[in-house]
Amino acid sequence: MVAAFVWLQLLSPPRKPQVEVEVPASEGPFAVVVLDPGHGGQDSGTIKAGLLEKELTLDVAQRAQRLLQAQGFVTVLTRTGDTHVSLAERAAVANAQSKCVFVSIHFDDANKSAATGVETYFAARQISKINPVAWLPFLQRTAADTANAESQSLADRIQEALVAHTQAVNRGTASQQFFVIANVRHPAVLVEGGFLTNTDEKNKLATADYREQIAAAITAGVKGYRDALREQETPVAANLSGANRR
Numbered sequence: 412m413v414a415a416f417v418w419l420q421l422l423s424p425p426r427k428p429q430v431e432v433e434v435p436a437s438e439g440p441f442a443v444v445v446l447d448p449g450h451g452g453q454d455s456g457t458i459k460a461g462l463l464e465k466e467l468t469l470d471v472a473q474r475a476q477r478l479l480q481a482q483g484f485v486t487v488l489t490r491t492g493d494t495h496v497s498l499a500e501r502a503a504v505a506n507a508q509s510k511c512v513f514v515s516i517h518f519d520d521a522n523k524s525a526a527t528g529v530e531t532y533f534a535a536r537q538i539s540k541i542n543p544v545a546w547l548p549f550l551q552r553t554a555a556d557t558a559n560a561e562s563q564s565l566a567d568r569i570q571e572a573l574v575a576h577t578q579a580v581n582r583g584t585a586s587q588q589f590f591v592i593a594n595v596r597h598p599a600v601l602v603e604g605g606f607l608t609n610t611d612e613k614n615k616l617a618t619a620d621y622r623e624q625i626a627a628a629i630t631a632g633v634k635g636y637r638d639a640l641r642e643q644e645t646p647v648a649a650n651l652s653g654a655n656r657r
Contacts, residue, residue, distance in 0.1 A: 439637065439640070439641055439644075440510070440637055440640035440641060440644065441510040441511055441512060441597075441637065441640075442483075442484060442485050442510070443484070443485045443486070443487060443508050443510065443511035443512075444479050444484050444485070444486050444487070444511060444512055444514065444633055445486075445487045445488075445489065445504055445505040445508065445511050445512070445513045445514070445597075446472040446475055446476055446479075446486060446487070446488050446489070446514055446516065446629075447472070447488075447489040447501050447504075447505075447513065447514065447515035447516060447591065448465070448468035448469040448471070448472040448488065448489065448490055448516055449464065449465070449468045449515060449516055449517040449518075450464055450465035450468060450517075451465050451469070451490050451492075451493055451494050451495055451496060452465075452493060452494050452495030452496075453495055454495060456468070456517070456518070457518060457519075457520040457607045457608070458607075459520075459607040459608060459613055460613060462607060462613060462616065462617060464517065464518050464607060465493065466493075467518055467604075467607075467616060467622065468516045468517060468518065469490070469491075469492075469493070470622055471516050471604065471622050471625050471626050471629075472488055472516050472626075473488075474622060474623055474625075474626035475514075475516075475626040475629045475630055476488060477626075478626055478627060478629075478630040479629075479630050479633065482630060482634055484633070487504060487508070487511075489501045489504045498590045498591045498594075499590075499594070501515070501591050502590070502591055502594040502595050505595045505596075505597055505599065506594075506595060506596050506597075508597065510597065511597050512565055512597060512598045512599070512600075512633060512636070513592065513595045513597055513598070513599035513600070514569070514599075514600055514601075514602060514629055514633065515589075515591050515592060515599070515600070515601040515602065516602050516604065516629075517601060517602065517603050517604070518603065518604050518605055518606070518607050518616065519603040519604075519605065519606045519607070519608075520606060520607055520608045521606055521608050521609075522608075523608075524608055524609055524610065525609070526606050526608065526609060527579070527580050527605075527606055527609045527611070527612055528579050528580030528581060528582040528605070528606070529570070529573045529574065529577060529579045529580070529581070529582060529602075529603060529604055529605055530570070530582035530583060530584065530585060530602075530603045531566040531567075531569050531570040531573065531584045531585075531600050531601070531602050531603070532566065532584070532585055532586070532587045532589060532592065532600060532601040532602075532603070533559065533562035533563045533565070533566040533584065533585075533586060533587075533592065533599070533600050533601075534559060534562060534586065534587065534588050534589065534592045534593035534599065535559055535586040535588070536559060536588065536593065537559050537562065537592070537593055537594070537595060537596065537599065538593065538594060538596075561598040562592070562598045562599050562600060563584065563586075564598075564636060564639070565598045565599075565600050565632070565633070565636045566584040566600045567584055568631075568632040568633070568635045568636045568639070569600060569602060569628065569629055569632030569633070569636075570583065570584050570632070571632065571635075572627075572628040572629070572631040572632040572635065573602070573604070573625065573628040573629075573632070575628070575631075576624040576625070576627050576628035576631070577605075577615075577621065577624050577625060577628065579605060579612070582603075587601070589601055598636070602625075602629065604616070604625045605625075
């Protein structure tokens with residue numbers, strides 16, 4: 412079963428990764444947001460009562476794209492329709508950008524129907540180049556890695572906004588070496604926007620208004636993260652200007 416998963420996600424015929432997009436000259440810390448609607452094509456993800464995870468993730472990604480563009484961001488989607496995109500290809504879309512953040516969108520399932528809430532994951536270690544086996548737990552220690560405070564900060568901002576916008580149970584942020592975020596060289600997170608196995612959350616996710624709130628939360632979290640980076644840069648710029656006058 413593991414071998415089949417590896418073949419499907421990593422060894423499927425490669426597609427040419429999207430080239431770097433053109434961004435405004437005054438982009439600041441970053442201007443590009445790569446949105447990754449989970450699943451797609453033959454991979455439907457979780458299916459409950461006619462709701463397909465792959466359709467929900469694409470809908471939320473498209474809503475977030477619209478809201479982010481209204482805030483001046485340039486957006487890239489790893490898929491724009493019901494197509495299969497391997498995990499390596501998804502990461503490659505982000506790695507083709509000079510500066511960006513990466514947000515992978517998913518919905519959860521659980522053995523217990525009482526499980527509820529939203530959570531956001533980041534990878535404690537992100538590698539600078541794609542490693543096809545970095546997601547395997549027993550090989551994680553041997554992968555080349557870098558510190559990842561940036562992704563954790565992005566996860567914190569998005570998680571806070573998710574709870575504020577949806578009023579869902581706060582499951583917090585957590586570190587997981589998911590391939591699709593561990594193999595991106597930019598700040599990267601994976602959002603779980605609720606449990607399709609929970610009746611109440613499934614009914615909410617079936618409504619456009621609730622999915623719009625999830626998209627608005629992703630937008631607010633990304634914007635808050637960018638604003639925080641800009642504030643960190645301001646004192647440095649001021650100090651440099653002062654030094655130049657001496």
